[in-house]
Amino acid sequence: MVIRDEAPSDGASIRSLTDAAFLGAEHSSGTEGAIVDALREAGALAVSLVAGRDGTAVGHVAFSPVLIDGEDRHWFGLGPVSVSPGLQRGGIGTALIEEGLRRLRRRGAHGCVVLGDPAFYRRFGFTSDPALRYGDVPPEYFQSMVLSGIPEKGVVTYHEGFDAR
Template sequence: MLIRRETPADRAAIHAVHSEAFRREAGVTPVEAPLVDELREDGDLINPLSLVAVHDGAVVGHVCCSRARIGDDPAAAVGLGPLGVLPAHQAGGVGSALVHAVVGAADALGHGLVVLLGEPAYYSRFGFVEAATLSIASPDPSWGKYFQARTLAAYEPTQAGAFEYAPAFSRI
């Protein structure tokens, strides 16, 4: 398996990955697939943090980060998600490899935090904690423990306050 940055040629495959990974009912496109397209169209998808997993020449997974804001700081954090893996490749380490790669890349780019909405039992293994423990307020208080953050080398405790995802998230 190879983890690399997405290219324009990957866009249809990325859409298909999220459509299949998050499918809840036949014939209905889950919101995660068009969300990636909208983040890209809005200019909020961070290109070096949009990664694909390739197996035998085919895209089998994708993760991305988008611009976000904490308090008055538009550069302190990025929002991770969605993370999707084709069902036939789930539970085989593809998702973990993508998370490790995108967190490492965000750290290398100098971001202080990666923030996400996800399952604590899964994301805690990557160092994510409930965001409220870092004084980061969720856009929706009902998210509780599912709203998580991971500090990176550039993190400062002053990077706190209300978290705001890129506008595409509020349109889903």
């Protein structure tokens, strides 16, 4: 398996991979594929990595800029992240997220947030910080990690691509 930046020709396979991965997923909005497309169209896929196996995309992770209290403080949001249904729980998602976080660090990102299962994301170093909030989501489901600099306080807003339907 290789992990690489998405290529211009990957759009359609990332879309079908994302739609398939979230089809039976708990807490899915059913819009994750459209979100990735909207982020790409808006130039907001700050990091977009594909896991490829035998020339086929089997996993994908997106990171996009978020605002804190309406300001760009060089923080990013992880997600959506998808692994082909038949290949889940084989380490692909972990490898994509770890490489994505490395890329963010390398580009000097100050931090990263994630909305999702706390048990899964804790292993990467995400923790729940009640000072950094997202809507009315219970704090344990919204986690963050400082990558450089200081912990932030405030209300997080994702890119408008997350409103895509």
